[in-house]
Amino acid sequence: xxxxxxxxxxxxxxxxxxxxxxxxxxxxxxxxxxxxxxxxxxxxxxxxxxxxxxxxxxxxxxxxxxxxxxxxxxxxxxxxxxxxxxxxxxxxxxxxxxxxxxxxxxxxxxxxxxxxxxxxxxxxxxxxxxxxxx
Amino acid sequence: xxxxxxxxxxxxxxxxxxxxxxxxxxxxxxxxxxxxxxxxxxxxxxxxxxxxxxxxxxxxxxxxxxxxxxxxxxxxxxxxxxxxxxxxxxxxxxxxxxxxxxxxxxxxxxxxxxxxxxxxxxxxxxxxxxxxxxxxxxxxxxxxxxxxxxxxxxxxxxxxxxxxxxxxxxxxxxxxxxxxxxxxxxxxxxxxxxxxxxxxxxxxxxxxxxxxxxxxxxxxxxxxxxxxxxxxxxxxxxxxxxxxxxxxxxxxxxxxxxxxxxxxxxxxxxxxxxxxxxxxxxxxxxxxxxxxxxxxxxxxxxxxxxxxxxxxxxxxxxxxxxxxxxxxxxxxxxxxxxxxxxxxxxxxxxxxxxxxxxxxxxxxxxxxxxxxxxxxxxxxxxxxxxxxxxxxxxxxxxxxxx
Numbered sequence: 010x011x012x013x014x015x016x017x018x019x020x021x022x023x024x025x026x027x028x029x030x031x032x033x034x035x036x037x038x039x040x041x042x043x044x045x046x047x048x049x050x051x052x053x054x055x056x057x058x059x060x061x062x063x064x065x066x067x068x069x070x071x072x073x074x075x076x077x078x079x080x081x082x083x084x085x086x087x088x089x090x091x092x093x094x095x096x097x098x099x100x101x102x103x104x105x106x107x108x109x110x111x112x113x114x115x116x117x118x119x120x121x122x123x124x125x126x127x128x129x130x131x132x133x134x135x136x137x138x139x140x141x142x143x
Numbered sequence: 144x145x146x147x148x149x150x151x152x153x154x155x156x157x158x159x160x161x162x163x164x165x166x167x168x169x170x171x172x173x174x175x176x177x178x179x180x181x182x183x184x185x186x187x188x189x190x191x192x193x194x195x196x197x198x199x200x201x202x203x204x205x206x207x208x209x210x211x212x213x214x215x216x217x218x219x220x221x222x223x224x225x226x227x228x229x230x231x232x233x234x235x236x237x238x239x240x241x242x243x244x245x246x247x248x249x250x251x252x253x254x255x256x257x258x259x260x261x262x263x264x265x266x267x268x269x270x271x272x273x274x275x276x277x278x279x280x281x282x283x284x285x286x287x288x289x290x291x292x293x294x295x296x297x298x299x300x301x302x303x304x305x306x307x308x309x310x311x312x313x314x315x316x317x318x319x320x321x322x323x324x325x326x327x328x329x330x331x332x333x334x335x336x337x338x339x340x341x342x343x344x345x346x347x348x349x350x351x352x353x354x355x356x357x358x359x360x361x362x363x364x365x366x367x368x369x370x371x372x373x374x375x376x377x378x379x380x381x382x383x384x385x386x387x388x389x390x391x392x393x394x395x396x397x398x399x400x401x402x403x404x405x406x407x408x409x410x411x412x413x414x415x416x417x418x419x420x421x422x423x424x425x426x427x428x429x430x431x432x433x434x435x436x437x438x439x440x441x442x443x444x445x446x447x448x449x450x451x452x453x454x455x456x457x458x459x460x461x462x463x464x465x466x467x468x469x470x471x472x473x474x475x476x477x478x479x480x481x482x483x484x485x486x487x488x489x490x491x492x493x494x495x496x497x498x499x500x501x502x503x504x505x506x507x508x509x510x511x512x513x514x515x516x517x518x519x520x521x522x523x524x525x526x527x528x529x530x531x532x533x534x535x536x537x538x539x540x541x542x543x544x545x
Contacts, residue, residue: 051327052274052306065281066304067330074331090272091422092307094327 015081015101015109030110031081038072039081043103048096050089073097081106166198166372173473182470185390186351189383191470193356196363196376244369252366255428259358263429264316270422273303273324287335288323291342295395297350304330310409313433314345317354329434332408340402341434343392348431351391353384357431381431389454403451409434410447 017030027036041054055069076082077097084097101109118126177183177191258266267273278285285302292299300314303324310328314321323345325338333341348354360380367373393399 050306052272059280063279065283066276067281067284070327070330086308089306091270091426092272092305092309092326094272094306094308 015079015106015113017110017113027106030114032072032075034068034072035076035079035081038069039076039099042073042082042097042099048098050094050096170195170198173470176473177470180469185383185386187470189356189380189387192376192379192383193360194471196360196367196373196380198372199367199370248366248368251368252362252364255365256358256362259361259429264320264322267315267324267426267429268303270426271305271307271324273305273322275301275303275322283335284325284330284338287339288342288346291339291346291396295343295346295350297346300346300349310412311433312341312345313430314348314354315430317349317352321349321354323349328412329409332412333405336398336401337405337408339396340393340398341405343396343398344388344402344434345392347388347391347395348384351384351387353388353431356384357381361428361431384431386450389450393454399454402454406434406447406450406454 015030019030021029027039031039037058038054041057042049045053045057051066051070051073054073055064055066058064058069073082073084077084081100082097083100084095086093087096088094099106115126173191177187268275276284278289281302281304285299288302289299298319301320301322303315303322305324305326307326308328309326310332311326312324312329314323316322323342325341329341330338357380360377364373364377389402393402
């Protein structure tokens with residue numbers, strides 16, 4: 010397991026999947042990177058996303074840069090055709106990043122609304138065991 | 144060692160040295176006159192260096208070997224001076240190394256010129272990993288380039304991108320086919336106004352037809368690959384075209400300050416450029432307009448300080464054309480004067496140029512007046528023309544009807 014962690018700056022309750030903890034474009038780009046399953050260049054992600062939706066290379070480039078700055082992606086300089094370029098890969102696996110985000114959000118909720126969170130969790134647990142008995 | 148001996152012999156011959164000295168004197172005097180007469184700006188200077196590059200051809204045309212003219216006369220049966228002993232030629236099958244070197248240069252130059260005109264875009268795209276983006280795929284960058292193109296009065300070029308970290312931009316191809324390429328590094332480094340200034344610089348290359356000029360210059364450089372001066376002249380032409388693109392681009396878009404700051408930013412980013420030598424060299428044959436500023440000697444781009452001093456200079460293409468014509472006239476007249484003063488040694492130049500430029504692997508030699516074969520000649524090889532006295536036209540006889 011990786012020692013890296015991700016603390017999201019916000020949580021969007023109405024959003025789906027990774028979009029709840031990342032921007033919509035960031036979530037899409039990260040999903041593509043996970044799907045490709047190898048260190049990728051911006052162009053590879055751009056070509057893949059281009060076939061599915063209208064998107065600019067520079068947009069993908071700056072999104073991947075943002076994901077790197079947020080500590081979600083890692084990158085290194087490598088030798089490509091005619092010059093040096095970046096390749097990116099995820100620092101953490103998808104379950105790791107989800108777990109890390111949940112941990113930070115829960116920690117924050119417990120810190121700010123400790124009693125409410127505890128009683129809600131107890132309530133949830135009770136409901137769950139009642140459902141099982143029934 | 145035969146090749147080395149032959150080349151050394153040619154180099155050490157006085158006529159060759161005289162050609163070199165004459166060229167140097169002519170170019171030097173013309174340059175001083177350019178300075179004195181205030182004909183000194185990038186456009187004019189770039190044409191001056193083009194002429195310097197073509198000096199060997201100019202010398203050859205001006206001092207055409209008299210033997211060649213005589214041979215043409217003999218072959219056509221035209222003999223204005225009947226008293227002059229007839230001249231005949233034999234083929235001597237012997238390798239002339241200088242001729243071989245010239246042929247190699249000619250082949251190199253011609254092939255590169257043809258390739259750069261037909262395949263340069265696809266070659267550079269493959270070597271540098273350039274991919275083309277359409278207007279709807281990269282609207283903001285396309286918008287910048289389109290705006291500059293409209294202001295400059297040129298067709299909006301195609302846009303290419305590379306993922307290189309080194310901030311750089313360059314143009315490949317000409318006219319409607321031209322493509323301006325930006326690296327990821329430059330898009331990350333510059334702001335919108337600076338990008339506009341860089342786009343203006345690249346479009347100025349298209350407006351100034353630098354691709355065509357530099358394709359010819361590069362081809363000539365390769366034709367005269369054995370002449371060190373040709374490398375210097377070619378790199379000087381390239382530098383002057385860079386100054387000109389800086390001036391024209393900054394002036395048209397009124398982005399003098401932004402171009403300066405863009406150049407400073409570009410030159411301050413240091414990435415370890417470890418590109419393969421073959422790739423870099425091949426690219427340099429077809430890409431003449433990289434914005435990057437390099438300081439090493441003999442590189443196509445001037446150093447940053449000199450370049451910044453040039454930005455904001457005034458250019459006027461109509462005035463420059465007139466100035467270029469004046470410089471060409473100066474160069475020509477200086478050449479004639481120099482040629483006149485040393486006309487006697489120039490006769491020797493005939494011989495060496497004759498051997499260097501015309502024989503191309505075969506030597507043409509004067510046939511002895513007394514008849515018979517030339518010493519060392521391979522016998523049994525057919526003569527190029529029959530002896531002059533056998534020619535009908537020379538004898539004044541009417542040609543019998545068949």
